[in-house]
């Protein structure tokens with residue numbers, strides 16, 4: 001078996017010959033997952049992490065694994081934990097996204113706020129306090145994750161603005177390689193525009209933050225109804241191995257788990273509104289037992305408050 005390149009920021013998983021998931025390491029500066037895909041005559045990278053240090057390792061791993069420089073880098077959506085690694089992408093290498101994602105990245109990078117650094121320093125200090133005062137392993141793991149997250153941000157913001165995608169696609173584009181096809185498909189729900197990379201010859205799909213595996217999904221920047229429609233589309237694709245934006249590689253069982261999670265939260269919040277529950281009551285609801293081991297427990301409260309706001313005004 002071939003020895004896979006290693007990085008302190010991520011761990012490579014070989015999903016098929018020439019297909020690799022780069023899964024973020026707990027104390028590394030990837031902070032999200034990425035993919036390396038050898039389509040035969042060209043190498044594609046899907047997402048670039050939050051830090052150019054992690055992204056540099058990803059580009060080097062792609063070179064080692066495929067024997068050639070990366071032809072094209074894909075940005076699945078605009079969130080910084082998937083795109084600030086664009087800083088490490090060589091200028092001669094194209095970065096592709098949808099037009100909407102390109103516009104969202106460009107808008108964010110053009111108005112980087114000088115108060116950002118002190119804000120992050122404050123968040124880092126508060127999170128370090130939470131780490132010291134954690135009452136159980138789950139709280140400790142969660143606080144530790146965000147300490148590393150804020151450290152990665154602080155290290156990266158002095159290098160910003162990041163690169164904006166320079167190749168745009170709409171709806172779908174297919175890369176027909178000599179070894180396999182790769183379909184890049186626009187959908188939405190996690191944000192206004194999310195791009196799925198589906199490998200139909202291998203039954204593998206890279207979904208970025210449309211799928212969180214054993215982790216609370218993040219609804220606040222998207223549209224939960226559209227996300228459910230996108231989940232149905234992913235089920236129709238029928239891929240066997242699914243790589244989400246956070247967590248280990250999963251499968252359809254993890255898509256079903258997120259569908260159930262959204263339906264459960266929808267029902268909980270709609271009933272609470274019917275019963276006249278206050279925002280404070282919603283904010284006080286504990287994470288249900290079945291989700292206690294999931295990563296990002298703070299997203300639970302944010303998600304139900306987002307749904308409360310959304311359904312209260314409908």
Ligand SMILES: [Zn+2]
Pocket residue numbers: 077079190209245
């Ligand atoms: Zn995201």
